[in-house]
Amino acid sequence: MTVLIFKDSKKNVELFSKETPSKYAVDFEVPDEISEAYVTTDGKSFIYRLSIGEKSTFKDSKNILKKKKTGLKSIIEITRIEKIEPLRIASFKKSGKKLGSFTNFDYVDLQSIKMSEKADYTLTLAPDIRDIIKEAKERNIEIPESLAEHLVKYKKDFSKKEFSELLDRVGKELSVNMIDPHEAVGIIAAQSIGEPGTQMTMRTFHFAGVREMNVTLGLPRLIEIVDARRTPSTPSMTVFLKKEYEENEDMVLSVVKELESTTVLDVSDIVTDISEMKLVIRPDKGKMKERLVVNDDLVSALSKVKGIVIDNSDGKDIEIRLQKESFSKLYQMQEQIKTLTIKGIPGIKRAIARIEPSSGKWVIYTQGSNLKEVLEVDEVDSNRSYTNDIIEIYNVLGVEAARNAIFNEALRTLNEQGLEVDRRHLMLVADMMTFGGSVRAVGRQGISGKKSSVLARAAFEITTKHLLRAGLIGEIDPLTGVAENIIVGQPITLGTGAVDLVYNGRRSAQK
């Protein structure tokens, strides 16, 4: 889809967003097929989407808004305006290439895909499996799909009567194994994860199969997961390529180069010439070839830095002078240029490709993580690639994906240490952490610190703070939890203690 992008002042945007539809005069011509426009105010990110109706050539008439005072060429009718998530310039494409920069206005292609839901799992089940579930339901038994899949194999070995009997027995077995209502599942989960935790090695540095890359594992990693740290100590991504590129080695290596962020220092030497107040950047031919960078990339990356004059007249060394000469500024500029990204995805420090022994396909592992931008790379399979940064998954894929990530990461961490913890305990932890719609840590700042009961909170940590606060604002404790009932010496609300009995009296006596 071809769309119009243009730059405008904040004042103008405010003006035409006041009322829609409105007529707006612009200083360029608009072709007929354009129906959508994106507006940027700072030249970097596009935050408004306009729907465009009629177009006409500019004639001086009343009741129109003007972009400029002079040089106006056409009038567009803005039928709708909405604020969108900021789009970067690189989201747009012009003749197949990512857009780097533009002046005033441009017509570009916007790649976007139509959202679609996953197919309903219950509808994808084989009919004979659905039959078994239905048959069991008629007998008041709820059979999980995985069990029904298993039962389907044996159905032909039994007569109809025998199979009904089998279903009944399965139902009975299921209800015996089901956890009882008001069982203290939280405490069981805590103990079940805590006990193997004591056997974990404190410091483990090992990453299955890939050399040169350290990933935190063992107890430190487990603590990191339940603490819901903003950034893990070793963020890392597992990037899968689309099916058609998975076995193409050249393609894989070019994606690796595309992902790996290259800074100026990676491909050149920076020399500070104090006597002449300039920085000299000496590109290293070998390193540049290795990272697929050409001189022009270097110059165009440098040209985005403000306040400098670039001299690349001899085509070899690049000289940089400051617009205002100052020693401290020169030093600061050197530091800034060192870390300037020429290409690649910011945050990805290294990328290594290797063949997965189990499938024989290429997989890219990275040091550093930037999920959103990696998923937007064309060759990357955006449905399978993931990161070990749970908060990043929450931000990019949502709370349900974060729950799955917490579960997967915790299970993997424990299994790698050879510890067997029932998955249900980890599921409970993951569910609790994401219950409120965001990822919360377990502990003082998270779940335990946000309990509704004052006494339960006081019993956990920082007793005086909670009691004092409760006294000040007059908090009421309804004594519904476990800890607070133990404190006051009542039966706890678990198991049989959770049930209140009401005695109605003898009916016959009332008559």
Place this chain on the structure above:
Amino acid sequence: MSKFNVLQHELVPEHHLISKEEEDKVLKELEITRDLLPKISRSDPAIKALEEIHGPLESGRIIKIIRKSPTTGYSVYYRVIADEVFK
């Protein structure tokens, strides 16, 4: 307006918007009120993606989530769209 479909990612379970009649049925079956359900933020990427399919969703709508569970094949979970989520 993004270049990848959040809802199709392996980590994201099925999210389905359910009708208002079905919402009442679910709440009756669970014997709870709306505010007791687990929450999902309005600005959650999965909700944003659903909005692109179904149009704007007001808070209070219930989303049916069908998770693939390693223990029971699949399990159904409900979340209610909330303006404010715990931070």
